[in-house]
Amino acid sequence: MxxxxxxxxxxxxxxxxxxxxxxxxxxxxxxxxRSKPQEMHASSEVLAGQGTVRVSNGDNGNSKVSIRVKHLAPPSKVAPGSTVYVVWFRPVDGDSQNVGALVLDSDLEGSLDTLTPHRRFRVSVTPEPNGQVTSPSNEPVFTYNVESNK
The missing domain is CATH 1.20.5 (Single alpha-helices involved in coiled-coils or other helix-helix interfaces)
Known part of the structure; x- marks a missing residue:
């Protein structure tokens, strides 16, 4: 040619x-x-804490979720007897699901990256006595509603 x-x-x-x-x-x-990190809604219990959630397209049609927190008080100061923060996803048509513990480092920062098949769900972070709880036992310190049409 x-x-x-x-x-x-x-x-x-x-x-x-x-x-x-x-x-x-x-x-x-x-x-x-690709989405930008979105600021989660903080409860009145969280005076200085900040939290963000980023949701993007993951493998096999899943939603990739990245949660970042900083300046968050130790869980025991927010709810007596708590040792860890737990991240929950509650799909529109279902119950809250424990998706992992959000452990704080010495700078009071933490992160959790995970996948979910859901496109519309509520993210919440609660102080809990351990990371294996099956339902939230305290009020959330952060919440965010994900409404993805991808």
């Missing part, structure tokens, strides 16, 4: 144009699927 052939030049230009447009749309689509 000779690109200097006048008969092939229009076809080559059209193909190049479609490639560029497709790449642009693909980049925009990727940016659309």
């Amino acid at each position: 000779n690109l200097h052939d006048n008969n092939l030049r229009p076809a080559f230009l059209v193909a190049a144009l479609f490639t560029l447009v497709g790449a642009q749309v693909g980049c925009q689509k990727m940016a659309f699927w």
Whole structure:
């Protein structure tokens, strides 16, 4: 194939144009699927604490969820007898599910990354006596409603 052939030049230009447009749309689509961290709603018990949740497209159609907290008081100071913060997901049509413990480091910061098949669910963080509890026993310190149509 000779690109200097006048008969092939229009076809080559059209193909190049479609490639560029497709790449642009693909980049925009990727940016659309990535979300910015969203600030979780703090309870009145949390004076200085901050929490964010980021939800993005994960593997196999799952939602990838990243939770970050900082300046959060030790759990025992928020609810007596608590040793850990637990992250809960409550789908629109279901019960709260313990998705993991959110352990604070020495700087009172913590994180949890996980996957869920749900697209619409409520995220909450509660102080609990241990990480294996099966239902929340204290009021949440953070909440956020995820409404994803992906």
